[in-house]
Amino acid sequence: MEKIMNVGVAGCGYWGPNLIRNFSSLPDCRVKQVCDTDESRLQHMKRLYPSITTTTVFEDLVKDKDLDAIVVATPVHLHHELAKKSLLAGKHTFIEKPMATSSAECEELVDLAAKKKLTLMVGHTFIYSTPVRRIKEIVDSGEIGEIQYISSRRLNLGLFQKDINVTWDLAPHDISIILYFMGRPPVSINCQGKAHVNKEIEDVTNMSLNFDNGGFAIIHSSWLDPNKVREMIIVGSKKMIVYNDNEPLEKIKIYDKRVETPPHYDTFAEFQYSYHYGDAYIPHLKQVEPLKFETQHFLDCIRKGETPETSGLDGLRVVQILEASSRSLKKDGARVEIDLQKGKTGVPA
Numbered sequence: 001m002e003k004i005m006n007v008g009v010a011g012c013g014y015w016g017p018n019l020i021r022n023f024s025s026l027p028d029c030r031v032k033q034v035c036d037t038d039e040s041r042l043q044h045m046k047r048l049y050p051s052i053t054t055t056t057v058f059e060d061l062v063k064d065k066d067l068d069a070i071v072v073a074t075p076v077h078l079h080h081e082l083a084k085k086s087l088l089a090g091k092h093t094f095i096e097k098p099m100a101t102s103s104a105e106c107e108e109l110v111d112l113a114a115k116k117k118l119t120l121m122v123g124h125t126f127i128y129s130t131p132v133r134r135i136k137e138i139v140d141s142g143e144i145g146e147i148q149y150i151s152s153r154r155l156n157l158g159l160f161q162k163d164i165n166v167t168w169d170l171a172p173h174d175i176s177i178i179l180y181f182m183g184r185p186p187v188s189i190n191c192q193g194k195a196h197v198n199k200e201i202e203d204v205t206n207m208s209l210n211f212d213n214g215g216f217a218i219i220h221s222s223w224l225d226p227n228k229v230r231e232m233i234i235v236g237s238k239k240m241i242v243y244n245d246n247e248p249l250e251k252i253k254i255y256d257k258r259v260e261t262p263p264h265y266d267t268f269a270e271f272q273y274s275y276h277y278g279d280a281y282i283p284h285l286k287q288v289e290p291l292k293f294e295t296q297h298f299l300d301c302i303r304k305g306e307t308p309e310t311s312g313l314d315g316l317r318v319v320q321i322l323e324a325s326s327r328s329l330k331k332d333g334a335r336v337e338i339d340l341q342k343g344k345t346g347v348p349a
């Protein structure tokens with residue numbers, strides 16, 4: 001039997017309880033202590049999990065010698081401060097997305113984890129979801145050809161955040177999925193947006209990412225939409241995939257559709273597009289909660305000393321793209337070049 005892994009969780013608001021539920025359900029894992037500055041959230045957790053110890057002071061987690069790992073699921077502006085304390089205390093650390101509020105903060109955490117030989121993982125949850133992993137297999141098999149572009153829409157009414165705009169809140173999911181499918185970082189970003197409700201914080205944005213192989217991606221993020229939309233379309237040179245995460249069962253549809261131009265033509269009159277309409281199919285997907293896979297992966301990486309699929313470096317890359325989007329937003333959508341090969345401290349990508 002594996003050694004029981006003791007986990008502490010900071011932040012029991014909307015998302016933290018999902019992490020607590022999943023870590024608690026894993027064999028050989030115990031959520032020993034949870035922390036929140038809001039006493040009412042702790043009382044709620046205690047009702048659900050009577051054996052858990054609660055505290056309003058984060059330092060209690062750090063000082064707890066039994067804890068192997070700490071999970072940070074607080075508002076984003078606290079991620080760096082709490083994760084740094086956790087790593088300095090020798091705890092393996094899981095940070096919710098986005099990893100921190102700046103790439104400098106992310107780089108410091110990546111360096112610290114490397115120096116102390118600790119596992120650092122970021123909660124890019126969708127990388128652990130069955131539909132995203134199936135699409136990745138299909139893309140890598142060559143079935144849809146070269147990815148020409150990806151279009152992603154993540155829209156809903158709220159939940160308005162006070163410390164980050166809608167891109168920083170919702171787009172980390174789209175960015176992490178797009179990087180996973182593209183297998184390369186973008187070379188430039190454009191982002192436009194508007195702040196309607198809180199005049200300081202954009203609640204609707206449109207970002208585009210350009211890749212050095214000609215690939216292109218568009219991300220539309222909104223807290224101001226009547227419908228909850230979770231849709232990504234991956235257009236390949238041979239086939240197209242529609243991924244609708246709101247569908248209960250048929251989340252992925254693969255369309256054998258494409259447009260071809262004739263290989264040779266002498267006159268414009270001879271030129272004709274050829275539209276190919278083939279069959280569509282819906283692969284069967286096993287229903288597994290992504291968080292179950294994600295939390296298990298964190299513990300497996302700690303035990304085996306392996307790098308997580310969504311490591312600190314992946315968190316850094318996403319934050320570098322978010323920073324570039326903020327720079328572009330300030331310049332009303334101007335193109336911002338980025339080089340994610342190296343961070344400021346020379347962290348290799």
Ligand SMILES: NC(=O)c1ccc[n+]([C@@H]2O[C@H](COP(=O)([O-])OP(=O)(O)OC[C@H]3O[C@@H](n4cnc5c(N)ncnc54)[C@H](O)[C@@H]3O)[C@@H](O)[C@H]2O)c1
Nearest residue numbers: 011012013014015016035036037038073074075096097125
């Ligand atoms: N992976 C995902 O799919 C996903 C989904 C939603 C949210 N998130 C992320 O989870 C994190 C939390 O988001 P949320 O929506 O749960 O926010 P939230 O505001 O609902 O909850 C945050 C909680 O942290 C507590 N808190 C504040 N300061 C604290 C401190 N110093 N120590 C301990 N607790 C403290 C607050 O009292 C609150 O209960 C964010 O990083 C967010 O982006 C991830």
